[in-house]
Amino acid sequence: MSRICLYLDEDTIKSALVKALRNADLDVITVVDAQMLGRSDEEQLNWSTQNKRVIYSFNIGDFCKLHRDYMFEGKTHAGIVLAPQQQYSIGQQLTGLLKLVAANSSEDMIDKLIFLNSYLKN
Numbered sequence: 001m002s003r004i005c006l007y008l009d010e011d012t013i014k015s016a017l018v019k020a021l022r023n024a025d026l027d028v029i030t031v032v033d034a035q036m037l038g039r040s041d042e043e044q045l046n047w048s049t050q051n052k053r054v055i056y057s058f059n060i061g062d063f064c065k066l067h068r069d070y071m072f073e074g075k076t077h078a079g080i081v082l083a084p085q086q087q088y089s090i091g092q093q094l095t096g097l098l099k100l101v102a103a104n105s106s107e108d109m110i111d112k113l114i115f116l117n118s119y120l121k122n
Helices: 015-023 041-050 060-073 090-103
Strands: 005-008 027-030 054-057 080-082 113-115
Touching: 005 015, 005 041, 015 027, 015 090, 041 054, 041 060, 054 060, 060 080, 060 113
Parallel strands: 005 027, 005 054, 054 080, 080 113
Antiparallel strands: none
């Protein structure tokens, strides 16, 4: 079982979060690192899947639709983690993502759509 590798989209690339995730020894790449800044959500999901990375985004509406479309069309993605924008502090996001990575493998995440709040409940 492989450890989850994360791909943070344009909405989630706060430098403090990226630094904290990397300091926690997580494999994290951002859209800036991948030179994907400004690309469509579908291109982001395709890139993350080709590179076996779970995408983390605040863009709930578009990624829920993409997930639904992928499932309907029989396409596979590497996993999607969503959170409402401005609802969680950097610390809360870090906690949720660390719990997610500890509880799942990259194989577990295939074709999954997960909301970060499910890893923030006591």
